[in-house]
Amino acid sequence: MTNYTHILVSLDLSDESQQVLDRAVTLxxxxxxxxxxxxxxxPLTFAYGGDIPVDLTDIQEQLQTQATEQLATLAxxxxxxxxAQNIQVxxxxxxxxxxxxxxxxDLIVVGSHGRKGLALLLGSTANGVLHGAKRDVLAVRVQD
Structure with a gap:
């Protein structure tokens, strides 16, 4: 088995993110x-489809600032x-x-809630990362 040299951990900044990060740190x-x-x-425009005639720039910047702070706290x-802390939009x-x-x-670590039913059919970020990856993916089952 090959050793991993660089592990990318995707965090959703939910309460369960610590579980995912702990597993990745151990690895x-x-x-x-x-x-x-x-x-x-x-981007907020993804969520609202650009249908709101309001400038969302300030709110988007606040979301990014909060995410940066939360990621730093976890790190x-x-x-x-x-x-090594990346905020992407x-x-x-x-x-x-x-x-x-x-x-x-050479490894992506993501959290997985083990959804079933409709949520499984609609897919998730973990599922999308897994099925489109060019490298190994570890889905860490998180406890809600």
Whole structure:
């Protein structure tokens, strides 16, 4: 089995993110691998389809600032440097794949809630990352 050299951890900044990060930190230590974090902020125009005649720039910037702060809070106990903390704006699956390519990551770690029924049919970020990946993906089952 090949050792991983660079692990990209995708975090949704929910309460369960710590579980995902803990698993990734353990893997990084076991493999002596570099660890990078990513959180993707979806543009508000995606959610509203541009139908709202309001400038959402300030709100989008606030969301990005909050995400940056939350990611830094998660990274601090593990001494993950600021340059390994990535906030991307866009469609999560595409942004995660693109960043993994840019960084040369050989493993992507994502959280999975193990959804069933309609949620499973509609898909999830973890499912999208898994099915479009050019590298290994570890889906960490989180406890709600």
């Amino acid at each position: 990084a230590k076991a493999n002596n691998a570099k660890l990078s974090l990513v959180h993707v902020v979806e 601090k106990p593990h001494n993950i440097p600021a340059d 866009g469609q999560p699956v595409a942004e995660i794949h693109d960043l993994a390519d840019q960084l040369g990551a």
